Amino acid sequence: MTATRGLEGVVATTSAISSIKDDVLTYRGYSIQDLTEQSTFEETVYLLWNGELPTADQLASLKKDLAENANVPEQLFDSMRNSPLEHVHPMAVLRSAISTLGIYDPDAEQMDKASNRAKAIRIQASIATIVAGFARIRKGLDPIAPNPKLTFAANFLYMLNGRIPNNLESGMFDKALILHADHELNASTFTARVCVATLSDMYSGITSAIGALKGPLHGGANEQVMRMLEEIGSIEWVDDYILNALENKKKIMGFGHRVYKNGDPRARILKSMARAISEMNGDMHLFELSQKIEKLMKEKKGLLPNTDFYSATLYDSLGIDHDLFTPVFAISRTSGWAAHILEQYNDNRLIRPRAEYNGPRLRRLLPVQQR
């Protein structure tokens, strides 16, 4: 038995949900380029869960289900109010909130197809309300009730800011949600599948996935990118900062990828949206800073931006607090996690690999008095 570090290149399952081939990302066979140009997040959610794009009636029915499930138990907000607001990270709150949501679901332990589908809808609908609600609670404000007339993307921005976003803002956010929805067997999706392959419930699967997404080598990188942009501050400091970090063997957040070696196709779309919204806001500072870092990273390391790099500028331009960037990622990725969990249940086998033991060989045990 030989271990492969970080399971690089190991094919751990079959899946019909998303594919990365020749640097093209598809969901159920549709390219993300087409999905962002011609569909909405709700259509993408339907696609991920059902394998086909919805008809108008199917889409209306999903939207209705999402709207009807968007209110969360008030106890969730109460427990947020009682949390140590001065230091708690929103991803830690989200991790606990999804777990708590399961406590209030009388069908949490039901494992039939209809119950699991209902749970997917419930979690997908609630997660936006939870993130937006916490963002307001920590500022001493009351959560805003979801508006069933708005799209999923517009409703989140509305619950967050108390203002209905314009079409450009909600359209860009909708595309960002599509781009982050699924990504083959990334670390958090793998975590979710390992969890539910024990036949644990969907709340457990998504809670564990949130824990995996939180780390800075995965979804947590988008917040770290913003932190780096703030630390650099001015375009003239880019060279010093990046060269110094590379010399000290530090990872530059938002660059590199386990699978893409010629660039992440999502990053290209996010870059063009980051440029467009910066132009619209009349503030190119973060975008230009980011472009300079991109150029330098390519020159010095041959590394290209991943999805977390330009999403930072986009989210900042949409007025989203920096520590909410990863929770926003989780809102979108819930659709992919749920699709993978449903797929795993559908043809389940326990996921239990082996470890190549490299500790001491069999040793003679001495009683405590003789050690």
Ligand SMILES: CC(=O)SCCNC(=O)CCNC(=O)[C@H](O)C(C)(C)COP(=O)(O)OP(=O)(O)OC[C@H]1O[C@@H](n2cnc3c(N)ncnc32)[C@H](O)[C@@H]1OP(=O)(O)O
């Ligand atoms: C949504 C997502 O999860 S996208 C990824 C988000 N994460 C980040 O942006 C964090 C920064 N990037 C990284 O840490 C990595 O590129 C990862 C985690 C994404 C991929 O990691 P791996 O496939 O394991 O590559 P690994 O970390 O082994 O890197 C390979 C080499 O490239 C270097 N490298 C990779 N990424 C970076 C980076 N961002 N900055 C500097 N050097 C890097 C490594 O130092 C290593 O160099 P070495 O061979 O000289 O030691």
Ligand SMILES: O=C([O-])CC(=O)C(=O)O
């Ligand atoms: O696939 C990965 O390893 C990480 C990633 O880009 C994602 O989860 O979107």
